[in-house]
Amino acid sequence: MSSAAPLGRGPKVRAAVLAATVEELSEHGYGAFTVDNVAQRAGVHKTTVYRRWPDRDALIADALADSVAAEISIPDTGSIEDDLRALARSLVAWINSPSGQAVLTVMVSKAAGLPSPPDSIRHVFRDRIRRALPVVPRAIARGELPSGTDPAELVKTLVAPIYFRVVITGERVTDGTADAAAALAVTAARAGLFG
Template identity: 60%
Template sequence: MCSDQPSAQPVGRGAKVRAAVHAATLAELVNKGYAALSVEHVAQRAGVHKTTVYRRWKDRESLLADALAEHMAMDIPVPDTGAIESDLRALARSIVHTFTSPNGQALLAAMFTGAAHLPEIATARRHVFDDRLARAEPVVTRAIQRGELPGGTDPAELLKTLAAPIYLRLLITADPVDETTADQAVRVTLTAARAGVLRTDSQPPL
């Protein structure tokens, strides 16, 4: 009897197992959606026994949360082009490219709709965005040191201002999202930052 479930060769232990299970989890999520995600199918795709999965993750929710957090943390290149405008453009475009891809759409759906009510997913979502902010902070710090942004510019507020119009379109309005969206977000963010409204004291320079 044939099965349409992908088969895989057995994998080793430790980090290789974790990586294989994470990859299988995301593949199942993309192909079938959160509602159809199961530990059994993930294990089969990863080439491990389901008891191997259950030894590491208590259920599909904790498995998905772990896979989402690790995937998003690894998928964040931090640009260093030598100029704040091109750095922010690279960051904004990476958000657009990530979340308009089939994989990104599935990840967004899991984090904000299908599994959004689960504490594990809420924690993973917070971890993902905290990690993204932390990784991108040096972009703002370097710009301040180069004199491109006012001293005291808050990296977290600047990066939230950059991302906000993109996520608004992705999650709420369903308006088209492309590189033009990213570039406009950069222009708005730089205008606000250079005016001093994104400083830690929230006061524009005199």
């Protein structure tokens, strides 16, 4: 970043620091992540970072939440098949992005024997699932899914095959992966498996 124009304290600083956080995570992972490196990348002093975020984990959690919220939209197409397909495709696109790769690096750090991220970082995923839940009651109201379908179970079933391929088997995920996950989830929901 150029030193010609200082960022100040407003939204530009927040955006620069959050972007630098995602970049730092994607390049160095959770174990080697430092606030000093983020501050340097963002072109701010580390005290500027600590003014907004009390520690590295709060900073990471905020950056990841911001990334997930910005890149994974919650659809309302009027069709459960289309909503689930759009949601799954959005997830796949995010996973394949630099910020998605950074998040996955953090989430699998414990499995790799590195320092484990705190639960506040895992909250990012729980929050995204919670935000996606309204697609299910809307589908129930339209008569597309059985009454009593558990929204959380349906959404977890949608995302599970995608994360399994990325985290466990190390496969690349595509729109085809997303479409298959959506078809599986809607078929199971219509069969009453989430009641």
